[in-house]
Amino acid sequence: MLWFIQICWKLLLEGWHSMSDQQLGEFDYMAEEGEMADLVDQMDQDNYGGEGNVEIEADEYDMLTKVTDTSSAQARKGKDIQGIPWERLNITRDKYRLTRLEQYKNYENIPLSGQAVDKECKQMEKGGNYYEFFHNTRLVKPTILHFQLRNLVWATSKHDVYLMSNYSVMHWSSLSSNLSEVINFAGHIAPTEKHAGSLLEGFTQTQIGTLAVKDNFLVAGGFQGELTCKRLDKKGISFCTRTTYDDNAITNAVEIYDSWRGGIHFMASNNDCSIREYDMERFQLLNHFRFSWPVNHTSLSPNRRLIAVVGDHLDGLLVDAHNGKVIASVGGHLDYSFASAWHPDGHVFATGNQDKTCRVWDIRNLSSPLVILKGNLGAVRSIRFSSDGQFMVVAEPADFVHVYSTKADYKRRQEIDFFGEISGVALSPDDESLYIGIWDRTYASLLQYNKRHAYGYLDSYL
Numbered sequence: 001m002l003w004f005i006q007i008c009w010k011l012l013l014e015g016w017h018s019m020s021d022q023q024l025g026e027f028d029y030m031a032e033e034g035e036m037a038d039l040v041d042q043m044d045q046d047n048y049g050g051e052g053n054v055e056i057e058a059d060e061y062d063m064l065t066k067v068t069d070t071s072s073a074q075a076r077k078g079k080d081i082q083g084i085p086w087e088r089l090n091i092t093r094d095k096y097r098l099t100r101l102e103q104y105k106n107y108e109n110i111p112l113s114g115q116a117v118d119k120e121c122k123q124m125e126k127g128g129n130y131y132e133f134f135h136n137t138r139l140v141k142p143t144i145l146h147f148q149l150r151n152l153v154w155a156t157s158k159h160d161v162y163l164m165s166n167y168s169v170m171h172w173s174s175l176s177s178n179l180s181e182v183i184n185f186a187g188h189i190a191p192t193e194k195h196a197g198s199l200l201e202g203f204t205q206t207q208i209g210t211l212a213v214k215d216n217f218l219v220a221g222g223f224q225g226e227l228t229c230k231r232l233d234k235k236g237i238s239f240c241t242r243t244t245y246d247d248n249a250i251t252n253a254v255e256i257y258d259s260w261r262g263g264i265h266f267m268a269s270n271n272d273c274s275i276r277e278y279d280m281e282r283f284q285l286l287n288h289f290r291f292s293w294p295v296n297h298t299s300l301s302p303n304r305r306l307i308a309v310v311g312d313h314l315d316g317l318l319v320d321a322h323n324g325k326v327i328a329s330v331g332g333h334l335d336y337s338f339a340s341a342w343h344p345d346g347h348v349f350a351t352g353n354q355d356k357t358c359r360v361w362d363i364r365n366l367s368s369p370l371v372i373l374k375g376n377l378g379a380v381r382s383i384r385f386s387s388d389g390q391f392m393v394v395a396e397p398a399d400f401v402h403v404y405s406t407k408a409d410y411k412r413r414q415e416i417d418f419f420g421e422i423s424g425v426a427l428s429p430d431d432e433s434l435y436i437g438i439w440d441r442t443y444a445s446l447l448q449y450n451k452r453h454a455y456g457y458l459d460s461y462l
């Protein structure tokens with residue numbers, strides 16, 4: 001079934017020259033639960049024999065990072081940011097890039113939606129330079145479990161990143177290079193606080209498809225509608241629930257926000273065609289809105305009045321946040337959508353779609369998008385606006401993250417390129433750091449870019 005499809009990324013950077021062209025970049029859709037986990041185990045044994053272990057000895061750590069990490073100084077001297085040894089490989093980076101562009105198979109629910117867009121629209125100009133490569137660490141190994149769900153990286157400060165790695169939520173401090181486990185879902189977890197409606201028996205081996213972290217709050221969503229809530233400043237798990245016992249229940253997205261009444265709330269989007277709002281103090285279900293199709297992503301407007309709702313439909317919806325009524329819809333996408341985000345000005349929002357476009361809308365005139373932004377190889381699976389509203393970050397499923405300048409009306413962009421599936425992209429709340437989780441058999445890593453400032457002289461001391 002579609003919602004259980006998991007991928008196996010066959011393209012192994014190490015072994016591509018032994019593959020036929022046809023195999024290159026080919027996806028293998030696997031229908032059985034758990035294969036990904038096996039695959040991840042396998043990868044780990046094959047490549048690192050225990051590097052996934054967080055308690056690495058200090059000198060061993062130094063040795064590993066020297067070999068595998070890339071610093072901004074090394075990158076300036078020409079080292080590949082991911083540490084891919086192109087000089088030892090029988091293909092140049094440019095040639096391999098072309099192969100990837102030609103052969104990456106974008107997943108579509110509406111056949112040929114991507115091609116139709118290719119004919120219709122052009123890409124915006126490159127040449128923006130807003131974020132600068134700072135560091136890549138391969139000690140951090142981001143993973144994904146569902147090929148359509150890529151919101152698995154979050155930054156709570158410019159140095160603090162949370163991400164999924166195998167069955168665990170991990171915390172990475174880029175300041176101290178400390179990687180630690182926050183929750184391990186491989187075994188059994190259960191709430192350690194008492195709240196009405198909490199599932200006391202907890203969960204075993206939860207497959208986490210989506211994650212959200214903001215300030216001290218964390219919510220992880222599972223394949224069977226599970227929601228697990230934790231406060232980062234407290235030990236234990238605050239709350240566990242199954243939103244639904246529906247067969248098709250995946251939690252596709254979670255957003256945490258300050259509610260208009262005060263207090264922290266979160267909203268979960270599920271495949272049972274629902275969105276649900278909870279508070280993060282008593283964990284009560286405050287609202288439950290139903291739609292006629294599975295909801296893949298929602299975003300609440302800055303003034304908390306509107307919800308942008310996208311899912312298994314060509315149209316996106318604007319919904320009244322107080323009663324769930326549909327106020328307007330936006331049309332034009334050619335496939336299903338998986339991403340949405342609001343500009344902090346509250347007028348503009350964006351939708352990301354499997355037709356390989358991100359469309360930007362203004363609520364004051366929804367008759368057509370302000371702009372249609374086409375990607376390079378695949379669906380738009382994740383969108384983030386910077387808190388100052390200057391930039392919009394758009395992630396494809398693999399290889400490319402685009403940073404658009406909103407001041408330049410989205411007509412200029414920085415293209416960040418690398419090789420590997422994207423597990424998530426995150427801006428820190430102060431917009432200073434941009435993190436990208438890369439999932440790959442060999443080159444899994446966390447990329448960090450830092451915002452460029454007009455006066456970059458400090459950089460020369462680093």
Ligand SMILES: *[C@@H]1O[C@H](CO)[C@@H](O)[C@H](O)[C@H]1NC(C)=O
Pocket residue numbers: 040041044052166167186
């Ligand atoms: C992934 O989790 C499983 C289950 O706990 C474990 O056996 C395996 O070693 C883990 N693999 C990695 C890469 O950490």
Ligand SMILES: *[C@@H]1O[C@H](CO)[C@@H](O)[C@H](O)[C@H]1NC(C)=O
Pocket residue numbers: 017090
């Ligand atoms: C490298 O490429 C050349 C030319 O395409 C080919 O003759 C050679 O066999 C290749 N070597 C390897 C190790 O694949």
Ligand SMILES: *[C@@H]1O[C@H](CO)[C@@H](O)[C@H](O)[C@H]1NC(C)=O
Pocket residue numbers: 176178179180
């Ligand atoms: C790394 O993080 C863990 C968990 O937060 C903490 O207990 C440990 O002291 C940290 N280690 C270092 C070297 O900072």
Ligand SMILES: *[C@@H]1O[C@H](CO)[C@@H](O)[C@H](O)[C@H]1NC(C)=O
Pocket residue numbers: 365366367368
């Ligand atoms: C809304 O935008 C469309 C297309 O750009 C334009 O034709 C129309 O006049 C606009 N409507 C209003 C009320 O401004």
Ligand SMILES: CC(=O)N[C@H]1CO[C@H](CO)[C@@H](O)[C@@H]1O
Pocket residue numbers: 002003109146148149250252271294295296311312336
């Ligand atoms: C991730 C997921 O299962 N999401 C829903 C949204 O989109 C996919 C693809 O259309 C559907 O299969 C799901 O219903």
